[in-house]
Amino acid sequence: MQLKEIEQLLEKYNKGEATPAENALIESWYLTYRNDAPRASHQQLEEDQEDSLNKLLFQINSTTKRSYTRAFAIAASLLVFVTAGVLMFMHHQAKKQQFMAAAKPVKNDLPPGGNKAILTLANGSTVVLTDAKNGKLASQGGVVVSKTADGQIKYAGSGQSISSNTLVYNTATTPKGGQYQFILSDGTKVWLNSASSIKYPVNFIGNERRVELTGEAYFEVAHNAAKPFRVVSSGQTVEVLGTHFNINAYADESAVKTTLLQGSVKVSSADGSSVIKPGEQAQFNNGKINVVSGVDLDAAVAWKNGLFYFEDSNIQEVMRQFARWYDVDVKYEGELSARHFAGEIPRNINATQMLDILSFKKIHYKLQGKTIIVMP
Numbered sequence: 001m002q003l004k005e006i007e008q009l010l011e012k013y014n015k016g017e018a019t020p021a022e023n024a025l026i027e028s029w030y031l032t033y034r035n036d037a038p039r040a041s042h043q044q045l046e047e048d049q050e051d052s053l054n055k056l057l058f059q060i061n062s063t064t065k066r067s068y069t070r071a072f073a074i075a076a077s078l079l080v081f082v083t084a085g086v087l088m089f090m091h092h093q094a095k096k097q098q099f100m101a102a103a104k105p106v107k108n109d110l111p112p113g114g115n116k117a118i119l120t121l122a123n124g125s126t127v128v129l130t131d132a133k134n135g136k137l138a139s140q141g142g143v144v145v146s147k148t149a150d151g152q153i154k155y156a157g158s159g160q161s162i163s164s165n166t167l168v169y170n171t172a173t174t175p176k177g178g179q180y181q182f183i184l185s186d187g188t189k190v191w192l193n194s195a196s197s198i199k200y201p202v203n204f205i206g207n208e209r210r211v212e213l214t215g216e217a218y219f220e221v222a223h224n225a226a227k228p229f230r231v232v233s234s235g236q237t238v239e240v241l242g243t244h245f246n247i248n249a250y251a252d253e254s255a256v257k258t259t260l261l262q263g264s265v266k267v268s269s270a271d272g273s274s275v276i277k278p279g280e281q282a283q284f285n286n287g288k289i290n291v292v293s294g295v296d297l298d299a300a301v302a303w304k305n306g307l308f309y310f311e312d313s314n315i316q317e318v319m320r321q322f323a324r325w326y327d328v329d330v331k332y333e334g335e336l337s338a339r340h341f342a343g344e345i346p347r348n349i350n351a352t353q354m355l356d357i358l359s360f361k362k363i364h365y366k367l368q369g370k371t372i373i374v375m376p
Contacts, residue, residue, distance in 0.1 A: 019356075108367055110351035113194055113325045115151050116178030120171040122202065129153060129172075129180060141168035141202040143185050155185040155202055165205055173197040174215070177327035179303075184211075187222035188229065191304045194324040195250070218246045218304045236284045239266040246300045252320060255285035259300035302344060308354075310341040315363065315374065326351045327370065334376040337363055 012018040119127045122140050129147065137153075138145045144158045153172070174180055174192050182190045185203050192198055196215025204227065213233040221229045223242025231238040233249040234256045243263025249256045258267050259281045266275050267282040267289055274289045276282050281295040302309030308321055315337045319330045325347055339361050345354060355365050355372070366373040 108369075110326045110328060110367070110370070112348050112350060113177035113179060113327070115180055117153075117172055117174045117180035117192065119145075119153065120173070121145075122168045122170060130178075140170075143202040145170070145202070152181045152183055154183040157185070157203075167201040167205055168203065169199055170202055171197060171199045175327065176324050184209075186224065186227075186229075189220040191218040193217060193303050213247060213249060215250055216246070216248045216303070218244075218301055220244050234284070235269055235287070236282075236289070237268045239268065240264070246304075248300075250320075250324075255283040255290075257300070258282040258284070259295060259297065261297055261301070303347070306347050308345045308347055310343055310345075313341050315339065315341075318358070319372070319374065322351075322354065322372070326354075329371045330374065331371060332374050337361075337374075337376065339363070 009018065115130060117129045119129055119137070121127065121138055127137055132147050134147050134149055136144055136146045139158055142158055143155050146154050146156070148154055172180065172182060172192060174194050174196050176195045178194050180192050182192065182198075184190065184200055186209055188209070190198060193216035196213070196217060198211055198213050198217060200211040201209075207227060209224070209227055209229040211229075211231055213231050217231075219229075219231065219240075221240050221242050221244070225241050229240050229242070231247060233247055234251070236256055236258075238245070238247060238258050240263060243265060244261040245263075245265055246259045246261070247256070248259075258265060258276070260276050260278050262278055264275060264277065265282075266273055267284065269284060269287060269289055271287050272289065274282055274291050276291055279294060279297065281292045281300070283290045283292060296309075296311060298305075299309045299311050303321075308318075308325075310318055318341055322328070323330045328351070341358075341361065345357060351372075352367065355363075355367070359365070364375040366375070
């Protein structure tokens with residue numbers, strides 16, 4: 001890119017007219033190079049390009065976001081496109097708000113996912129939660145199922161005695177492009193990611209609380225030392241008394257990953273078990289459990305917090321997340337890109353915005369209906 005074009009980009013930025021991706025390029029350069037860029041040679045910056053492409057997430061003080069000096073502008077005129085592969089949207093340090101610019105609508109675009117789920121009741125009837133009105137949805141097994149004003153599904157005792165010790169089950173299912181939050185009858189909170197399902201009793205009877213999961217969910221389990229909470233998924237069982245953890249058990253991922261944020265978790269399979277501590281992740285694959293320490297907890301729960309999070313991810317790993325959230329099929333033409341991605345992007349943007357950000361790393365694509373074709 002010519003110097004004049006770069007200066008035009010900086011002018012757009014100063015006027016607040018830059019696209020989100022252009023904002024990301026400029027601000028990421030500023031945060032990365034503000035201490036040493038004026039002293040660095042152009043050759044050195046060229047050599048550092050590939051490293052800088054993957055430095056995607058930075059915290060920025062909102063009071064300094066627009067107070068850049070003339071020295072920065074001059075340096076950026078020469079160096080900003082060193083970071084021309086950045087996939088980043090800025091977060092204010094104080095308020096942690098997404099830094100987004102207005103985007104023009106694109107023909108044949110696809111919107112992001114949202115709160116969508118289907119609830120299958122014990123009698124086999126279904127409720128489309130997206131369209132359901134707030135208030136009581138059903139009463140079963142001595143429990144009232146209701147939709148709260150903030151869109152959660154809550155299970156609470158009806159005040160009536162339970163006439164049977166037989167467990168009554170519900171199943172919640174999210175489609176591609178869907179997610180939903182539930183509060184089970186014991187007070188446990190469950191966030192269900194896209195293309196996932198969870199089967200659970202409307203009322204926990206007996207000496208355990210057992211649910212079955214496919215896909216991905218984040219749990220904040222209500223503490224009950226006398227009644228352990230167990231999650232069964234893809235050949236493993238996670239047992240807790242009360243804690244916060246995430247389970248990624250998608251069939252198309254390389255392993256079932258259980259990541260612990262608080263408390264203690266026991267992960268078991270037919271071949272053995274392991275107890276993990278906060279900051280650890282149990283990876284279950286081919287019948288074996290491998291415990292990894294020092295994992296990035298933000299990465300594990302990014303989806304729950306409205307973010308895509310990439311951590312040295314290849315294009316296939318990136319597109320698997322993309323396909324689930326935008327409800328698309330992904331096809332590849334030619335040789336797959338060897339590039340890797342790191343950082344975070346908000347999940348509340350349209351598909352073409354997401355793809356345009358990826359294109360800064362020379363990922364080419366075509367959007368045909370609900371199919372993404374990734375090209376060399």
